[in-house]
Amino acid sequence: MEPFEYVVVLTSLILGLGIAQILTGIADIVSHWKAIKLSIPHTIYVFVVFFLHIQEWWINYEYSKVIDVWTLQLVFGILIFPILLFIQARMLFPTGLRSSDTDMDLYFEDQWRWLYSIGAMTVVVSIWHNILITNIPLTEQIQLFVLLVAYLVFVVFNIRNKATHIVFLGLQLAAWIIYIVTEESVL
Known part of the structure; x- marks a missing residue:
């Protein structure tokens, strides 16, 4: 087994757990459809976080091409991003003591600052990975800086304006859809 294969098993496991959280949350909503009050910003953010999980899994393959020496410190650095994504996925839906919450608008209003704070952390980690691992210069990461500033402004x-959240999250979702449609990298 190559070092990359050894590491990617753990990152894929964490990403898979995050995806499972998202899909379980969606299934819970569907199974309690009549009792749930949906929220536009919450629903959009669910898709954004889902796409982030898939994109991180896809991008992880790049590490096999750019990393020659795997150290424990590097692995911990790489694991930060999927761990943050998992935490976001876990927090997207009411669980535990809040599992009886059925108004996703109220739930999102209560959780968005935490979710956006973690979102900002993922952007910082992404910039850090791009510089240290894949050698992408700061000048090519303007869109990430804009996203970071937007998250920080909200937090x-x-x-709290719902329409502002819808626009912010809608732009993120549109960017993800464009990325998915136009991405040409191959494994």
Whole structure:
């Protein structure tokens, strides 16, 4: 077994757990359809976080081409991103003590600052990975800096306007759809 294969098993496991959280949350909503009050920003963010999981799994293959020496510190650095994604996926839906929550608008209003804070952390980690692992210069990461600033503006200024969240998340979803349609890399 190659070092990359050894590491990718763990990252894939964490990403798979995150995807399972998302799919379980969606299944819970579907199975309690009549009792659930859906939320547009919540629903959009579910898709954004799902696409992030798939994109991270896809991008992980690049590491097999750019990393020659695998150290424990490097592996921990790589694991940060999927761990943050898993935490987001876990927090997307009411669980545990909140498992009886049925109003996704109220749930999202209560959770969005945490979700966006973790979203900002994923952007910082992504920039860090791009610089240290794949050698992408800062000048080619402008879109990530814009996303980071947007997350921070929402969190710092506690922007609660639902329409503003819908626009912000809708733009992210549109960007992900464009990425998926236009991405040409192959395994």
